[in-house]
Amino acid sequence: MIVVGNTFVDEAITSSAFCCDLTACRGACCCLEGGRGAPLTDEEVPLIAAAFPSAKEYLDTRSLEVIAREGLVDGWAGGLATPCIDHRECVFVYFDDDIAKCALERAYIEGRTAWRKPLSCHLFPVRIGHFGQGFLRYEQMPECRPAREHGAALNISLVDFLKESLTRAFGESWYVQLRNRCSGRT
Secondary structure (H helix, E strand, O other): OEEEOOEEEOHHHHHOEOOOOHHHHOOHHHOOOOOOOOEEOOOHHHHHHHHHHHHHHHOOHHHHHHHHHHOOOEEEOOEEEOOEOOOOOEOOEEEEOOEEEEHHHHHHHOOOOOOOOOHHHHHOOEEEEEOOOEEEEEOOOHHHHHHHHHHHHHOOEHHHHOHHHHHHHHOHHHHHHHHHHHOOOO
16 A cells, blocks of 8 residues: 555555456446446536536437436435446446447547546546545456456556546646656655
8 A cells, every 4th residue: 555645545556557448348347237337426416417418319218218217326415326227337328339438428528518427437447435535446357357458468557547537536746646656756
């Protein structure tokens, strides 16, 4: 365990190779079994509501029916998540050649919304916990084996792969501190 700023960081985050390989995993992280989708912060609820009109055109009838019945979010303040279809895929998933992708992110990439997607999705496979202060852990799932192999083959570290999302979550200065710790410079 290392500490960067006020955040504990699982050392596996600093020493692992990782680079998503959607052709191999088919977007499995968007369709994990369990009943609840992506963890959300309370602050993300209005952001999802604002982005939804731009993202909904990419969603199929099943997603739209679940959203109409259950809403855009599931849970309670401090314990929110995206709803799922049949206890698997997130309601914001659309399929592109059998690869699960995020409709919220597609609307963002196309410049139709200013918000990308839930931070928990952007950071995956890293999860944020709070045990008195921030804690980052690496969730090493079998579904991400292709990403670990791809990252190793391309010599891309998990920290480098997640640069944009870690900076979004913690700021540029924090990311530089983390990167320096990975390089052994601090």
